[in-house]
Amino acid sequence: MLYYLFQFLEDQYQLPGAQLFEFLSFRSAMAIILSLGISTIYGKRIINYLRAKQIGESVRDLGLKGQTEKAGTPTMGGVIIIVATLIPVLLFAKLENIYVILLIVTTLWMGAIGFLDDYIKTFKKDKEGLKGIFKIIGQIGLGLIVGCTMYFHPQITTKEVVTETNPTENVIARAEVVDMGPEVKDTSTTIPFVKNNEFEYSKLISWINPELVNYAWLIFIPIVIFIVTAVSNGANLTDGIDGLAAGSSAIIVLTLGIFAWVSGNIIFSDYLNIMYIPRSGEMTIFITAFAGALVGFLWYNTFPAQVFMGDTGSLTIGGIIAVLAIATRKELLIPLLCGIFLVENLSVVMQVGWFKITKRKYGEGRRIFLMSPLHHHYQKKGHHESKIVVRFWIIGIFLAILTIVTLKVR
Numbered sequence: 001m002l003y004y005l006f007q008f009l010e011d012q013y014q015l016p017g018a019q020l021f022e023f024l025s026f027r028s029a030m031a032i033i034l035s036l037g038i039s040t041i042y043g044k045r046i047i048n049y050l051r052a053k054q055i056g057e058s059v060r061d062l063g064l065k066g067q068t069e070k071a072g073t074p075t076m077g078g079v080i081i082i083v084a085t086l087i088p089v090l091l092f093a094k095l096e097n098i099y100v101i102l103l104i105v106t107t108l109w110m111g112a113i114g115f116l117d118d119y120i121k122t123f124k125k126d127k128e129g130l131k132g133i134f135k136i137i138g139q140i141g142l143g144l145i146v147g148c149t150m151y152f153h154p155q156i157t158t159k160e161v162v163t164e165t166n167p168t169e170n171v172i173a174r175a176e177v178v179d180m181g182p183e184v185k186d187t188s189t190t191i192p193f194v195k196n197n198e199f200e201y202s203k204l205i206s207w208i209n210p211e212l213v214n215y216a217w218l219i220f221i222p223i224v225i226f227i228v229t230a231v232s233n234g235a236n237l238t239d240g241i242d243g244l245a246a247g248s249s250a251i252i253v254l255t256l257g258i259f260a261w262v263s264g265n266i267i268f269s270d271y272l273n274i275m276y277i278p279r280s281g282e283m284t285i286f287i288t289a290f291a292g293a294l295v296g297f298l299w300y301n302t303f304p305a306q307v308f309m310g311d312t313g314s315l316t317i318g319g320i321i322a323v324l325a326i327a328t329r330k331e332l333l334i335p336l337l338c339g340i341f342l343v344e345n346l347s348v349v350m351q352v353g354w355f356k357i358t359k360r361k362y363g364e365g366r367r368i369f370l371m372s373p374l375h376h377h378y379q380k381k382g383h384h385e386s387k388i389v390v391r392f393w394i395i396g397i398f399l400a401i402l403t404i405v406t407l408k409v410r
Contacts, residue, residue, distance in 0.1 A: 001090060001091055001095075002021065002091045002092060003021050003027065003091075003092055003093065003094060006018040006020075006021040007021065007022070010022075021092075024261075024281055024282070024284055024285070027092040027093070027285050028092075028284050028285055028287075028288040029288070030088070030091075030092055031088040031089065031091075031092045031093075031285050031286075031288045031289040031292065032088075032288040032289060032291060032292035033292070034087065034088040034091070034092075034289070034292070035084045035085060035087075035088045035288070035289040035290070035291075035292030035293045035296065036084075036292040036293075036295060036296045037296075038083065038084040038087060038088075038293070038296070039080050039081070039084035039292065039293045039295075039296025039297050039299070040296045040299050042080075042083075042084075043077075043080045043084070043296060043297065043299065043300055043307075044300070046077070046079060046080050046083075046307075047074055047077065047080075047300060047306055047307045050074035050075070050076060050077070050307065051074050055074055055075060055076055055122050070304075070305070073305060073306070073307065073308055074306070074307045074308070075118055075121075075122065075307070075308040075309075075310040076115065076118045076119075076122070076310045076312050077297065077300070077301065077307035077308055077309045077310060077312070077313060078111065078114060078115075078118075078309040078310055078311070078312030078313020078314065078315075078316055078317075079111075079115075079312055079313075080293070080296075080297055080300075080307070080309075080313075081246075081290075081293045081294060081297050081309065081313050081316065081317070082107055082108075082111045082293075082312070082313075082316060084289070084292065084293035084296060084297075085107060085286070085289045085290045085293045086104065086107060086289075088285075088288075088289040088292070089103075089104065089285060089286050089289050092285050092289075093282060093285040093286060094282050097279055097282040098149070098153055098155045098156060098279065099156075099279060099280055099282060099283045099286075099327050100282055100283065100285070100286055102145075102146060102149055102323060102327065103283065103286045103320060103323060103324070103327075104286075105145065106142060106146070106316075106319045106320055106323045107316055107319075107320060109138070109141070109142050109145075109319070110138075110139075110142060110232060110315045110316040110318070110319035110320070111312055111315075111316045113130070113134075113135060113138040113139075113311075113315055114310065114311035114312035114313065114314065114315035114316055115311075115312045116130055117129040117130035117135065117310075117311040117312075117315075118310040118311050118312050129311065130311075135315075136229065139225075139228055139229040139232055139233075139319075140225050140229065142228055142319060143221075143224050143225030143226070143227070143228035143229060144221065144225060146224050146228060146322075146323055146326060147217075147220060147221030147222075147223075147224035147225060148217075148221060150187075150220070150224065150326060150327070151187065151216075151217045151220055151221060152217075154185070155278075155279060156185075156327075157183035157184055157185055157186075157277075157278055158183070158184050158186060158188060158275050158276065158277055158278075158329075159182070159183055159184065159276045159277075159278055160184070160276070183278060186200060186202075187200060187201040187202055187216050187220045188200050188201075188275065188329060189201065189329045189330075189331060189332055190274070190275060190329050190330055190332060190333070191332055192332060192333050192336065192403075192406040193406055193409060193410055194410055195410045197410055198275060199332075200216075201216055201219050201220045201223065202216035202219070202220075204216075204219045205218065205219050223331075224326055227322050227325070227326060227331055227334065228319060228322045228323070228326075230322075230345065231318045231319070231321055231322035231325075231334060231338060231341060232314075232315050232317075232318030232319045232322060233318065233345065234318060234338060234341030234342065234344055234345045235249065235314045235315070235317045235318030235321065235341055236311060236314040236315055236318060237341075237344045237345060237348060237373045238314070238340060238341055238344045238373070238375075239308075239309060239310075239313070239314035240373055240375050240376060241303075241375055241379070241385040241388060241389060242301060242302055242303040242304065242305040242385060242386075242389065243298055243301050243302040243303060243305070243389045244375060244388070244389045244392055245309065245313070245314055245317065246294050246295075246297050246298050246301050246309065246313075246317075247294075247298055247389065247392075247393050247396075248340045248341075248392060248393060248396045249294055249317045249321065250291055250294040250295050250298070251393065251396040251397055251400050252321055252337055252338055252396070252400065253287055253290055253291045253294065253320075253321065253324070254287075254291050254400075255337055255400040255403055255404060256287060256321070256324045256325060256328060256330070256337075257284055257287035257288060257291065258404060259328045259330050260280055260281065260283040260284050260287055260324070260327075260328050261281060261284050262274065262407070263275060263276065263277045263280050263281075263328050263329070264276075264277055264278070264279065264280040264281025264282070264283070264284070265281055272407050272408065274407060275329055277327075277328065277329065280327060280328060283324065283327060283328070287324065290320060294317075297309065297313075302386075302389075303385060303386045303389070318341070321338065322334075325337070325338075333403050333406065336399055336402060336403050336406075337399060337400060337403040339395070339396070339399045340392055340395065340396050340399070343374055344373040344374055344375070345373075347369055347372045347373050347374040347377070348372045348373050350368050350369075350372075351367060351368055351369055351372035352372075354366065354367065354368050355367060375388055375392065
């Protein structure tokens, strides 16, 4: 909203400083400053409100050290992340941008599912919360919205940048654009560590018959649904100890911010020889606001946590990360970038699967890990949760660096 106000003031009155709002870097900086301020300053008020309403976590005794002391800690803290993200976005982003709209819808959609789950757990005293089938239906619904929008919306396109042949590696010299190809409506994505690394999903079906290229949505939309469901569940499983989900997610989101920035900038996309995605740079505003909200939330969520994000936060985080990866055409990097989420998911699948197999075979279920998800395994081994969290963050930073390296290493 402020973007439009200052645009009007610049056009009509040439107000000094109003032109700053035209710069993506300025609006991104303002978004992260404001989100940090909201999450740290007003976050305390939200926590006090949750405590006054006795919206506390009901902790099941799993035999983990320090677990019982966390009973009664306010939950639904994901509201802090949502509010601290959306306010700066509404103020500084171009609200007609389809990517911004898609991210706002994702935030509200997944936030509503998570809030309903937390509400049932807290006020209905049902520890199971929202039935798993309804969560899955909600995730599939969001995946369907995202997939259809990405495939059918006319403003979601890519462009091939054509520049003068210039042997120098100087960015400014390479920025002299001779021509740009037309905007192309496609389902292309990026394959990491491969030269000429753009892959078109339609090839998965067009090899049968070239005319089937018009039905690529039959492949693309289910893939989007799977990604949204898998990543949101991965974030949900990672939210098990203080600061783990928020810190790991902040690292992932900032990395995706780099991809959104360079993919939406014609100069850098040309220099790095990556896909140029018109209008995608505006996602940087949302990303910086979201990252600021996550870091600000850590102020209260690090050990010992004063608030838990609950499913209101974890499902929202996972949904946003999935949509950001899809929108920047970097979804095939998710197993690497979101490696923490992946191993948490796999640890649960392996544990449950092996338990069922051995129970059928031996009449007694056996376990691979002392407890799943994986972070609980290390808790059972006697590691303090702060040490586990910091080590997971370090691994997350390492994976993020590897992900960024894929921009040039092919």
